[in-house]
Amino acid sequence: MAFSTLLACMRINRPNADLLAVVSDMAERFGSSVIGLVAKQASAPLYARGVGPLEPPEHDLQAFMEHASAAEAEFRGALTKIGTLEWRPQLTIGPAYEQVANEARSADLVIAPIDDQDLSFLASGQTRLGDLVLRLGRPVLAVPSGASGLELNEVLVCWKDSREARRAVADAMPILQSSRHVDVVEIVETNGVDESRRRLDRVGDWLARNGVEPRCSSEVSTGAEARQLSAIARDLKADLIVAGAFGHSRLREWAFGGVTKELLLHADRCVLTSH
Template sequence: MVYVEPAQQAEEQVSVARAIAAKFDASVIGVSAFAIEPDFVAEGVIIQETTTEDIRRMKAELAEKERWFREVVGLPAERVEWRWDVEYPLGFLASEARAADLVVLKSTYRKVDPYHLVDPAGAVLRMGRPTVLVPEHVRELQADRVVIGWKDTREARLAVHDALPFLKQASQVTIVEICASDEQDLARRRVRDVAKHLRGHGVKSETDVRVHMAESDAHQLVRLAKENGADLIVTGAYGHSRLGEWVFGGMTRGLLDEAPFCLMMSH
């Protein structure tokens, strides 16, 4: 499943969804939605009002988006589905995700617009599905070399399990834990256990333990992934709700801000 913004013109995350579908001989479900913005009233006077004609036009644009979506995906008609509604995008996507194994989203969220856009933090933390987050200007995902950002948590274990289809096809998988200097022995034991678990699923992997440095852990993990020629980092997604807004934790937020390639996250 991939979310398409109503006014979207760039093809990035749709192209990545297409690449994943081709890799696994899967189908693609496109999802899009908009919510009706409340009238803006100042001193008893309506300054901005959404009219019936506005809603009709917006519905027509979403219906037309299906033609664009199917053209970009380029798969046989029976392997492509389009779903849209007049509904808050995040709520609609979280509900429709029940029909998918994997959700693909843009990782950038430059403005707060819950009426047309999906906040990636809200989506990842609510959907209950592994999510591939696609940065700007990325239109392909080979996933031939994959880095796993390991942390001994529930979310990281889910992420490794959810990523197994990708890991089984990868030519190189590296499991990395970044830890305090006095935890290196324990960290080596942990990543060896993960490697052994993956070996039972037919995945050959390497392990690497790094110590916290002056640079952020996210920057260090991205740098290591670049050195390995990876185009996918697999991690758990960490976050919480704050005053009704879903927010990512520091490491997760840092990866979204810094990674020039796709992230696969589970929560």
């Protein structure tokens, strides 16, 4: 089990050095092919009454292709050591996240940048990372601004006994198997520690059967779960956090906060998440 193909979601008209540094490290480590993608929704009205879908206007298409060409040059220049590269620019008449989700059919792992302001990974008219995570059907490796690559000396797995967490850990298995140290941590209330330890013993056994020797621990909640997990990650000097996405309803979590949103919004390290 490995990542044979990576899909790199690049920004338009903005630097992508941080994203591409992580893409390069992952592709070299796993011998992956890389698809580079820029996608943007055209600014024109999508439909005319009685006519049906419209083509993107010429001026939109020309400006997009100019920006996409610059992004392609950056993509190919940063990944000269990677054997197989493919470039896919897409100007869409529908939401860009739909196009990105469709392109994910070709990949094992999607790598996308985090915007510190609003979690968008591309310019205006494209999409938000939260929308993308919900629709991909693939794990997402989210890259914060300023990343210089991805070492795998220490990985923190944020465990919950949920479908999303189980999916994220399974999706991250090639990374966990390649990491020097893996810590699995569950945040629980005081009265839930014993049961949490029993769960984590079984998680640890499953990981060990897959070639991962984790350190598992139950931590008593001290308040905001995402902040506590981020503090643990800093103490461990974790290179990567693995966490399930959207354990609550998407509307409730994105509107009122939640671990997924907080981990991504305040990310100071890469986060691998699945839904």
